[in-house]
Amino acid sequence: MSPLLRKLATGASACALAASGLLMASSPASAATSCLGSTCTGKDPSTTTCQNDARTVKTASWGVELRYSPSCRAAWARKTSGASFDTDIKVANSQGxxxxxxxxxxxxxxxxxxxxxxxxxxxxxxxxFGYSCTDWY
Incomplete structure (x- = not known):
């Protein structure tokens, strides 16, 4: 191989390597994971893709919400600011x-x-002084 061709090949390789590095750096890696049904049990919804399509499907009188993700087929309880009481929130499914x-x-x-x-x-x-629960969904 001639010195000129070797330099061109080396330069082309370097450009290709640099371009691939830029391409990889420009596509953000998602830390979120996906799950479905029982594989979601016990997972934090904020670290999954379940939060992306979640919606509030039921709300109890004191404001606790039942959140549901159709894509994950999973549910969780959420409480937002505005309450003046310390409280415990809980989510449960019909399997216990x-x-x-x-x-x-x-x-x-x-x-x-x-x-x-x-x-x-x-x-x-x-x-x-008691409990406030959503209906089952």
Whole structure:
């Protein structure tokens, strides 16, 4: 190979390598994972793709929400600011899986997820003087 061709080949390789590095750096890597039904049980919804299509499907009288992701077929409880009471929130499904979280009266708190694939789920809030729960969904 002639010195001129060698330099051109080396230069072309360097350009290709640099371009591939720029291409890789420009596509953001998602830290979110996906799950479905029972594989979502116990996972944090904020670290999954489940949060992307989640919607509030039920709300109890004290404000605890039952959140549901159609793509993941999973549910969790969420409480947002505005309450003046410390409270515990809980999500449970009809197969007995449940997760709780403490809400201190400000910000947003949510539980881990439970399977909601072909079963139902409910969110509850407990205060010193009783419970307030959503309907089953």
């Amino acid at each position: 899986a449940s997760y709780s979280a403490y809400y201190g009266g400000n910000g947003t708190v949510f539980t881990r997820m439970v399977n909601d694939l072909d079963i139902t789920a409910q969110a509850c809030e407990r205060r010193e």
